[in-house]
Amino acid sequence: MDKVKLRRELLAARASLSPERRRANATFIRETLLDQPWVQMAGLVACYWSTGTEPETHGLVLALWKHGATVILPVHREDDDLDWAVYDGPDTLAPGRSGIMEPVDTRRGVAAIRTAALVIVPALAVDRTTGVRLGRGGGSYDRALARVGPNVPTVALLHDGELVEGIPAEPHDQAVRWAATPEGLVRLPAAPE
Structure with missing residues (x-):
């Protein structure tokens, strides 16, 4: 399976989802x-x-x-690595270098993710047999996930149909331990017992 072709197909499928379906998916995933x-x-x-x-x-x-967790969000660096900063409410975000909203708080460094008790990451798809996630191709999240401890839950958020088999893996690709979909939470092979 070609990653470029797979990305194109997944992005097209996402684009075909209605705003109502996307909102419903978000609600199911959040509540789960x-x-x-x-x-x-x-x-x-x-x-x-x-x-x-x-x-x-x-x-x-x-x-x-609101439930008391400290949430850190990524800040995209010039070298395509991810720095991290604390989210302190919706008014503490501003557009970053790629237009994505980022916290305006003090940067904590690329290693800040090492102290997280839970890591939630984006993915276009996840391989159900290996836990390898397919991202956008820049490698930012693979570098970040490589810094996460072996017992920390890492969760990729997916729409229906994005938990697949046969995603080609490269040496730098990092597996996630869970996939959260509108149908529920799936424990992947990389998850510790």
């Missing part, structure tokens, strides 16, 4: 995650601010923050 004790107990959560047709995270970030 918030029902998990390991999500409720996470004091520091690394997440992302969704854009376009990604599964929407704005409500999830706000809910985690």
